[in-house]
Amino acid sequence: MSHKVEQLPDSYAYLGEGPHWDIETQSLYFVDIKGGKLLRxxxxxxxxxxxxxENEEHTSFVIPVQGEIGKFAVGCGCRVVIVAWDGAAPVAKVERIAYTLQQGDEVCKHRFNDGKAxxxxxxxxxxxxxxxxxxxxxxxxxxxxxGQPMAVVRSGLTISNGLTWNERTNKFYFIDSYDHEVTEYDYDLDTGVTSNPKVVFKHAEHMPDGMTIDTEGNIYVATFNGHTVYKINPSTQEVLLAIKLPTKQITSVAFGGPNLDILYVTTAExxxxxxxxxxxxxxxxLGAKGLPMRKVTI
Known part of the structure; x- marks a missing residue:
């Protein structure tokens, strides 16, 4: 099956990331990390x-908050903040800080990166x-x-990146970019606890970045510096398709559109x-469909 790649209008971001398709508004939300910007x-x-x-230098992800219209959880540097935005105004307002990595008065040497519900x-x-x-x-x-304190799922990471779930098989997929690997975990939906890590994809040359999944359980992995999104069957570890993009730095992917059959791809300059x-x-x-993305309860 032949697929078609087209550029979205006015969608430039110096470091585009974190695409989230919102069914209710039929909108793709994403961020420009370096600009401290939200895009829709x-x-x-x-x-x-x-x-x-307002007053933020970095934005790493944007996820609508469950039950609160126009409210979003946004990664801003070493904080997760709740932001109010109507989807059109040129400024989004920070309403409160939900979580922070900062300890006391120390200068934060880390920042939040990719996040999903x-x-x-x-x-x-x-x-x-x-x-x-x-x-x-x-x-x-x-x-x-x-209502819970931050819990550490994994330590010793370099660039914590792509995340996606297969609810049918209770699997969680995760990327630490400098490992060049996608790791599959068993995922306890009741507790959020991960176990039994298993590498299901490794690329010798290109660094994996963001990721999503389709209704058949195939994962789609963006490769930074690779021009390519790979469609992979994690059960067989077979690459089913290499989707080529007209630019090199591919950052993340999300299914959207009225039928969830359009793959949206963010990139960087x-x-x-x-x-x-x-x-x-x-x-x-592509002849594939994605799953509805979840809003966050925070």
Whole structure:
């Protein structure tokens, strides 16, 4: 089956990341990490809106909050904040801090990176050392549950990245980018506890970044510096498809559209990449569908 790759209008981000498809608004939310910005692509209007998060330099993910219209959990540096945004205004307002990595008055040397809501609405979010080029295993993966303190799921990470779940098989997939691996875990949906890690994909050359899953349990892995999103059967570890993009730094993926059959792909222009680096793309004609993305309970 042939697929088609097209660029979304006005979707430029210096370091695009964290795509989240919201069924209710038929919108793709994503971030520009370096600009401290939120973006929203409106499917019906075929238009992209952007907002600066007030007083913030970094935004690493954006997830709608369950039961609160116009409220989002956003990774901002070493904090997870609740932000109010109507999806169109040029500024998004921080309402409160939900979690922080900072201890007392110390200067925070880490920041939150990729984050997603699990099938029960818990927020799983990882951290990384502030300097991208420092390969130090100081990052952690956290489980943030309403009314609970932050729980550490994994330690010793470099760049905590892609996350996705197969609720049917109770599996959780996770990427630590500098390992060049995708690891599958057994996932207890009642407790959020992971066990029995198993590597299901490894790429010798390209660094995996963001990730999503389709209804058949195949995972889609964006490769930073690889021009490619790989479709992988994690059971057989077979690469089923290599989706080529017209730019190099592929950061993340999410299924969306009215039928959840469009694969949205964020990219980066990190360090002097030629156009169309940094734009978000849609891939149609894949013959696959994604799962509804969960809002976060926080």
């Amino acid at each position: 692509y409106d499917y019906k209007e075929n238009k992209t809106y952007g907002a600066k998060v 699990d099938p029960r609405g818990r927020l799983l979010v990882g951290s990384m050392y502030l300097e991208h080029n420092v390969k130090k295993p100081f990052g952690e993966l956290y489980r943030l549950e309403k 990190y360090v002097d990449q030629p156009a169309p680096a940094g734009f978000t793309f849609k891939v149609t004609g």
